[in-house]
Structures are given as C-alpha cells and as structure tokens.
Amino acid sequence: MSWARIMAPLSGGQGDRDAVAAAVMLAEPFGAEVAGVYTPADVADVMPWMGEGFLGGVQTTALESLKEAAQAGEKNARAAMDACAYGKKQFIALTTPVWAGLSAESRLSDVVVFGSDPARGRGPLAEAFQQMVADEQRPVLIAREGLTVGGCVAVAWDGGKEASRAARLALPLLEKARRVVILAAPKASSRSFDAARLQAYYGARGVDAELEVLPESGDAAPALVKAAAAVEAEILVAGAFGHPRLQEFIFGGTTRSLLNSDRPSLFLSH
Template sequence: MSWARIMTPLSGGEADKATVAAGAMLAEPFGAELAGVYAPADVADVLPWMGEGFLGGVQATALESLKEAAAVGEAKARAAFAACGYGKKQFMSLQTPVWAGLSAESRLCDVVVFTNDPARGRGPLAEAFQQMVADEQRPVLIAREGLKVGGTVAVAWDGGKEASRAARLAMPLLEKASRVVILAALKASSRGFDPARLQAYCAARGVDAGVQVLSEPGDAAPALLKAAEAAGAEILVAGAFGHPRLQEFIFGGATRTFLNSERPSLFLSH
C-alpha cells in the first residue's frame, strides 16, 4: 500500500511553514504529490448579515478588506510553499465557496496535514480541521515536534469501527515504520476485544506489530498517551470521535485528550 497525494491546508499565517514541512516529510517516503491548498476567509460567510439586495458603504468596505486580506494571505502561503524544497508539489488557491472547494480537494487526497492550533480549535483553519475529520471523515495527521516517518508508531486499539478505520488507513505509515506497537486498554473499554486480531491483520500485510495490554482501568486516553511515550512513538494512530460528537463535546472523550496533549504526532480518522 502507498499514499499518492498529501494535502496541506494553508491560511497565509506563520504556521504554514511548519505545515508544509510536515506535509513534505510525509509525502517524500512515498513519492507522493504534496498539495498546498490556500483556504482564505470566505466572502460568502459575511453576505448574510449585509442584507439581501443591499450593499452599503460599510459593507462594501468590509468586502474589499476581506479581498485584500485574502490576496496578502495567498502571497504568504505561496511563499511558504515555494520555500519547501520538495519537488513533487502543487499549489492552489480556493475561491468562494471555500469550504466546498476544500471538501472537494480533500476527497482526492490520502492524508490531510495540520499543526496543533487548528486541531485545538484555534486560528483560521480550526473549522477546516473539524470539517476534514468529522464531516468529510478524512484521515488527518497532526504534526508535532519529533514527527518522523520510519520510526516507532503506536496504534490505539479498542476493536471499534473508528479505531479499525484509522489502523487500515494508516497501513502505509505502519509499513514504513521501524517498529509498530498495538496499545490495548482492555479494562478501560466497555466492549470486549482481542488485540491479536489487529496484530494478525498487520502480519497479513507484512507488518510485524507487537502488543501491549494496559492494565489501568478508567479513562483510556491518558494511559494510551503514557504508553506511547514510553514506547518512544513518534506517531500515535487512533480513531476520532468514537462517541457521538455532542457527547464528545460535553464530556471531552479520548479525542479531546489526544488533541490537548503535546506529543506524539497524531494520525486520526473518524
């Protein structure tokens, strides 16, 4: 298995350089295309409060300001993308409706790369992150310090459909890893599951994965993060939003714990 196209949404901000660098790091071992997609603030988002059929001086000024900001942001995003030395890459700038364009581009990519701020609901790409994970159900990589392709990858496993989807979609990453460890918090789950099943699935694809059963009861997420750190994992693969999204929002859930952690980098899929 392999990946052919890695997408990096860009905002024209300072984080673009780190996002592009992470995308290139992920694309290079697969010879994949790196797609830099500039997603500006959408003019269509401000039209409803202007009033149908009316465009006064204040509103017109606001529209012009948005257009000017988008042009400046695009120039900065292009510069950050051009500074990346990876050769197989393509830049594009989205026009209104931006979110529809972002969705369309994501459907023809293998992984979408973000940094920490959007994943934590901060900055101009926060909505894009939620859109990719929850609505488009695209696999995302949250790049953090220490990201490495070809090192140790930990897989959080609970036998559920989100975790299984994440493990399947991450298989190219697992195939490149020097070590794969399956982390199973059996006592923290309400369902019964056998981590050996995932181990066998990996073996059928040529991946020699170890299994570590965690003994801690209660909330699984902190134990999984601790175990991933102890294993020296550069990347943790996990399912996202395993509970209904409203329940995740109210009670936090494992996804929120993973997103609020500092390390390792995360490969998430819903």
C-alpha cells in the same frame, strides 16, 4: 500500499511553513505529491450576516477588506510553498465556495495534514479541521514536534469502528515504520475485544507489530499518551470519536484529551 497525494490546508499565517514541512516529511518516503491548499475566509459566509443593503458604504468596505486579506494570505501561503525545496508539489488557492473546494481537494488526497492549533480549535483553520474529520471523514495527521516517518508508530486499539478505520488507513505509514506497537486498554473500554486480532491482521500484511495491554481503567487517553511516550512513538494512530451537532463536531472525551496533548503526532480517522 502507498500514498500518492498529501494535502496541507494553508491559512496564509505563520504556521504554513511548518504544515508544508510536515506534509513533505510524510510524502517523501512514498514519492507522493504535496498539495498546499490555501483556504481563506469565504466572503459568501459573511454576506448573509451583513443582511439586506450590504452594498452600503460600511459593508462594501468590509468586503474589500476581506478580499485584501485573502490576497495577502494567498501571497504568504504561496511563499510558504515556494520556500519548500520538495520537487513534487502543487499550490492551489481556493475561492468561493471555499468549503466545497476544500472538500473536493480532500477527497482526492490520501492524508490531510494540520498543525496542533486547528486540532485544538484555534486559528483560521479550526473549522477546516472539523470539516475534514467530521464531514469528509478524511484521515488527518496532526503534526507535532518530533514528527518523523520511519521510526516507531503506536496504534490505539479497542476493536471499534473508528479505531479499525484508523488502523487500516495507517497501513502505508506502518509499512515504513521501524517499530509498530499496538496499545490496548481493555479495562478502560466498555467494548469486549481481542487485540491479538489486529496483530494478526497486520502480520498477514507484512507488518510485524508488538502488542502491549495497558492495565489502566478510566480515561484511556492519559494511559495511551504515557504508553506511546514509553515506547518512544513519534506517531499515535487512533480513531476520532464524536458526533456532528449544529454543524459543529463535538469530540468525545478521549479524542479531546489526545488533541490537547503535546506529543506525539496523531494520525486520526473518524
């Protein structure tokens, strides 16, 4: 298996260069294209808030300010892409309707890369992160300090739908890894499962995975983070749990704890 297109949403802010660098790191072993997608605030989302008569002086000034900010952001995002020496790259600047464009780009990408802030609900790309995970159900990589491809990857496993989707979609990453460790915490799950089944699944696909059963009960997230650190995993693969409510993605406790941890980098799928 392989990946052909890695997408990095860009905000025109300081985190863009790190996001591009992480996308390149993920793409390079596969010779994949990196798509830097500038995702500005959408004027169409602001206009209903302005109400009738939005063409008045104050409203017109506000719209012009938004347009100027979008232009400046695009310039910064483009500069972040230009500073990257990776040859197989593409820059895309979205225009209204921004969210429809972002969805379309993600559907033609294998993985979407974010930094830590959007995953924690911070900054201009926080809503984009929620859209990618909850609405589009795209696999995302949350890039953190220490990210490498080809080292150790840990896979959180509980036999559920979300975990199985993440475990399958991460196969190209696992095929490049030096070491793969399946982390299972059966005492922390209400679900009955046999972690050796995933180990056999990987073995049939040429991935020699180790299996570690964690003794902890209660909240699985701290145990998973601790175990991932113990095996020196650079990336933890996990299912994202939650449900849409009022167009907002409400993450479950385990997922929220993983998002708020500092390391390792996360490969998530809902």
